[in-house]
Amino acid sequence: MIKIASILLAGGESKRYGSNKLLSPHYSGLPLIQYALQQLQALHLDATYVVTGRWHSDIADLITANAVQDSNSVKVCYNPSWHEGIASSICCGISNAMQANDHQYTHVLVHLADLASVTTTTLQALINELPSNPNHIIFSQWYNRGLDEQVKVKATVPAIFPKAAFDSLQALSGDKGAKKVIENWKNKGQAIGVNHPESAFDIDAPSDWEAYRNTDV
Numbered sequence: 001m002i003k004i005a006s007i008l009l010a011g012g013e014s015k016r017y018g019s020n021k022l023l024s025p026h027y028s029g030l031p032l033i034q035y036a037l038q039q040l041q042a043l044h045l046d047a048t049y050v051v052t053g054r055w056h057s058d059i060a061d062l063i064t065a066n067a068v069q070d071s072n073s074v075k076v077c078y079n080p081s082w083h084e085g086i087a088s089s090i091c092c093g094i095s096n097a098m099q100a101n102d103h104q105y106t107h108v109l110v111h112l113a114d115l116a117s118v119t120t121t122t123l124q125a126l127i128n129e130l131p132s133n134p135n136h137i138i139f140s141q142w143y144n145r146g147l148d149e150q151v152k153v154k155a156t157v158p159a160i161f162p163k164a165a166f167d168s169l170q171a172l173s174g175d176k177g178a179k180k181v182i183e184n185w186k187n188k189g190q191a192i193g194v195n196h197p198e199s200a201f202d203i204d205a206p207s208d209w210e211a212y213r214n215t216d217v
Contacts, residue, residue: 002130004045004160005105007093008036010113011053011082016205020055022113023062024203027213032203033059034066036113037074042120043127046105047073049097050113051089053082075100085175094166106134108166110178111158116212117198118158125194126160133192137161137185141193142200155182155191156199 010033014021022033030038033050040048052059060076079092090110097105107130109123122140129138139159144152157178161169168181185191201212 002107002134003105004107004109004127004130005097006040006043006045006048006109006111007090007097008040008048008050008111008113009086009089009093010036010055010059011051011079011089011092012086012114013054013083017203018206020058021203022055023058024206024209026116031062032116033113034062036111036115036118037063039118039120039123040109040111041074043109043123045073045109047075047097047100049093050074050076051079051093051096052076053079053089084173086177087172087174090172090178091170094170098166105163107160107162109158109160110169112202114203115158115199115201116203116209117201118196119198122196122198123158125196126158129192129194130160135162135164135190137165137182137191139182139191139193140196140199142195142197144200153193154200155179155186155193158196158199 010022023031026032026035028035056078063076077092077096079089081088126138137159139155142154144154159182165181182191
């Protein structure tokens with residue numbers, strides 16, 4: 001039986017933003033972190049682990065104060081090594097999920113809290129691929145035209161990882177995310193991409209909100 005936990009990465013410093021970007025207002029009217037969590041909660045997965053870091057108190061207080069739907073399934077996990085980069089947050093999320101569930105989760109869905117365009121529909125499209133491909137990584141992909149006019153495929157999160165990939169995720173280090181693991185599995189023919197242009201747009205600086213409002217995604 002497939003059992004999925006989602007891991008929402010919210011441990012960054014928001015250095016380019018100048019303050020906690022995850023509390024900035026999404027167009028939906030919700031703070032960005034609450035919007036991202038709402039999209040995950042609508043999937044009704046087994047649990048969601050929100051990994052915090054620099055802004056732990058603010059995020060934990062917001063989640064507690066708003067008592068999101070099915071809040072018992074939302075676990076806030078503080079990553080004391082957040083300053084080492086995103087890899088440490090991935091490790092923290094997986095460790096907490098596996099400890100809490102006695103290693104019974106078969107998959108984790110890794111998502112970034114600053115992806116303002118990703119919806120429940122985006123995430124559900126990944127899950128739809130899982131029953132027929134339970135041993136593959138199911139990842140989001142989008143296309144980027146470089147300065148040389150060549151179109152390159154970008155493989156990224158949100159992505160679903162089977163248990164066989166957990167060790168590789170936990171072996172990541174520095175400020176590098178899960179892309180390395182995705183690419184390795186792609187090269188072995190064990191990863192499937194789902195076209196999600198909305199996964200390309202993240203909020204790094206205040207000016208990104210204006211660009212977001214003008215995007216077609």
